[in-house]
Amino acid sequence: MPEHDLALLIQAARDAAPIANSYWNTDQRVTHKEDGAGPVSAGDIAVDTYLRETLTAARPGYGWLSEETEDDPARLAAERVFIVDPIDGTRAYVDGQTTWAHSLAVVERGETTAAVVFLPQHDKLYAAGRGTGATLNGTPIRAGTAADPTGANVLASRPLFSAENWTGEVPAMKRHFRPSLAYRLCLVAEGRFDAMLTLRPTWDWDIAAGSLIVTEAGGRVTDAAGHPLRFNSASASSPGAIAAPAPLHAALLARLAPR
Structure with a gap:
């Protein structure tokens, strides 16, 4: 840097x-x-x-x-x-x-x-x-240690909990929301919430800063398909984002419907 x-x-x-x-x-x-x-x-x-x-x-x-x-x-x-x-x-x-x-x-x-x-x-x-x-x-600050989606406190919009987004039953997670996507990422980095998920196309300016804050706090951030985030592309966007401690990130990714 x-x-x-x-x-x-x-x-x-x-x-x-x-x-x-x-x-x-x-x-x-x-x-x-x-x-x-x-x-x-x-x-x-x-x-x-x-x-x-x-x-x-x-x-x-x-x-x-x-x-x-x-x-x-x-x-x-x-x-x-x-x-x-x-x-x-x-x-x-x-x-x-x-x-x-x-x-x-x-x-x-x-x-x-x-x-x-x-x-x-x-x-x-x-x-x-x-x-x-x-x-x-x-x-x-450090991200939390949650590993199981059941009971996890997740920052997400209501449509994410629709059945078509998941393989099998929708995990019994506790949904929370904040208007700023960057702030949601930071709340995961701070360990106040277990995960942040969005499946919609996500602009670089919404997640470029927050994703590094999560990573440097010990969490993991990828796009909604589990691929590493890359910024400053021609589209300036990513296909969603998942941020969580590594074990919970893996568990959520395994439960999401293929994208």
Whole structure:
């Protein structure tokens, strides 16, 4: 990992928070993306602009991929790229809820090397560097040790529990939910929940940061078919994601219907 990338992301996330907070819980302008892809707020755009200008000025040779910036194919030729969701959990953000996050990552040749997920309303900053461990507000965190899907506390949307997604009976798991996918990953890294699953196509900006935080906390993250995650592809997406301690990850993968 290039020296100081993680420190750069931490500072950028903290500096973006006052911008996001200035729009949060106000009558800000909100539009809606095509094909039901969700809302985009004035706060999203303001934070995206700040992060893009700040991070690319600090690392002019890095590519840029963000949910709120028009995609530039030049990123595909960059050795390193910033992958950013300025506000992950926009629906919660515009509704005045508190569980939204800034999600920032540096990806090198498809693998995340530095990651930050910051929840300003909770003052929770998760961070990880490749090979250096994961932290919450500077304190090391570890994923849990659950191995059996039965009784596991799982972060997932309700449709995941449909019978067609599983081989045999749906495991008797306890379902929980948080609006921010990046935050869900961090909650697994912190050991507060046993697993996070999504079977829908998943954008890089939603999982590039959180996946490294889980891995550095001792958990395992793959796509929904069990393949390693690779970021900064042309599609900028993965076919779902599974995050859990390794034994539970294997058990969940064995119970899921083939994909």
